[in-house]
Amino acid sequence: MKLERTVEQTRAGGRKPRKVDLNAWAMAGVLACMWAVLAILPQTRGVFLTQGNIATLLVQSAVLLVIAVGMTMVILIRGIDLSVGAGVALTGVVAALAQIKLGLPAPVAIAMAIGVGAAIGAFHGMWVGWLGIPAFVVTLAGFKAYRGGALVLSDAKGLAPMHDDFAVLASNVPQLATWIIVLGALAAGIALTLRDATRRKTFGLEPTTTTVVIARIGGQALLAGLLLAVFGRRGIPVPVIVAAAVALWGVFVTKRTRFGRHLYAIGGNPEAARLSGIDVKRTTMGVYVIVGVLTAIAGVLLAARVNGVTPGSQGQLLELDAVTAVVIGGTSLAGGRGSVVGTVLGTLVFATLANGMNHLRIDSNWQLICTGAILLAAVLIDVLSKGRRS
DSSP states (O other): OOOEEEEEEEETTEEEEEEEEOHHHHHHHHHHHHHHHHHHSTTTTTTTTSHHHHHHHHHHHHHHHHHHHHHHHHHHTTOOOTTHHHHHHHHHHHHHHHHHTTOOOHHHHHHHHHHHHHHHHHHHHIIIIISOOOHHHHHHHHHHHHHHHHHHHTTTOOBOOOOTTGGGGGSBOOHHHHHHHHHHHHHHHHHHHHHHHHHHHHTTOOOOOHHHHHHHHHHHHHHHHHHHHHHTTTOOBHHHHHHHHHHHHHHHHHHHSHHHHHHHHHHHOHHHHHHTTOOHHHHHHHHHHHHHHHHHHHHHHHHHHHTSBOTTTTTTTHHHHHHHHHHHTTOOTTSSOOOHHHHHHHHHHHHHHHHHHHHTTOOHHHHHHHHHHHHHHHHHHHHHHHHHHO
């Protein structure tokens, strides 16, 4: 879903239109409405807004968010990766074998899993970027092959339990560290927001309005307050920290680096991007390597959370959940439009929907139907909005 609005702002020398992306604000509103409804409904009002349930929702969203950030980047360049669920299983098996069979420490096992993920991404990038094979075909082959590889390596058996040092990935950081991390991130976010507004004015760019600056700072403060209200006494879980770090890194890369600008350029028009001097092949390779690494990170987080790996079902349908979260968050399947912030909100909307349906005791089969309908509706809105712009 993508919403845009043209705003007229007065500048020295005349009035110049500026496009304001309202998608993130719309998604935040949708999320707030969903939480309000679930807080009011008789079946969920005594359960949903409890510390325990919100903590569970955020922890369960962590693995999906890590993958969704990578999926956002690959969809921005008009690609797709249908192998991430199988990749989660394969990298989890690699980490589990390194721990259980080889007795290696957790850092080495994690590094091996990330290495496998990076190799998978480079393999995809070679086929898609250099050989020109459609990403759908390449990653669909990986969808089958990596699941099979996980089953072969594990002898089609579950691998558990992980060692104690690996369980750190599923633990909570101390209370004091939680406050330092959250307040430090809030201070950094406010400083960057103010710095960005000042730099735009200094370089003569269209200034950020005071309303937008206040709204951004208010949103950051609200998020920090929510995290402290939920985790201030118990400590924030490591998966939530990792997911938040990946999301912040994704926002930085897509919005503040040359590589990120290249993603939007390639998604908008690959041939024009190539003629303008952008190395489309190398950028495509980089994107798929990033997706592979993030898939491996999600694989080890999930292995730590469930204290083992079930190769036949670990990460099953995760690729479809990631695509759904990304599209709900406003990234266009046609490429060139979207944001990691939208993906974060889309992931939370998707997770809230699943959490709410569980509390409402909706049958799991109907939950799948609802998820499919929501994905179709999100794509329809994107297509209609694209038609209006053209």
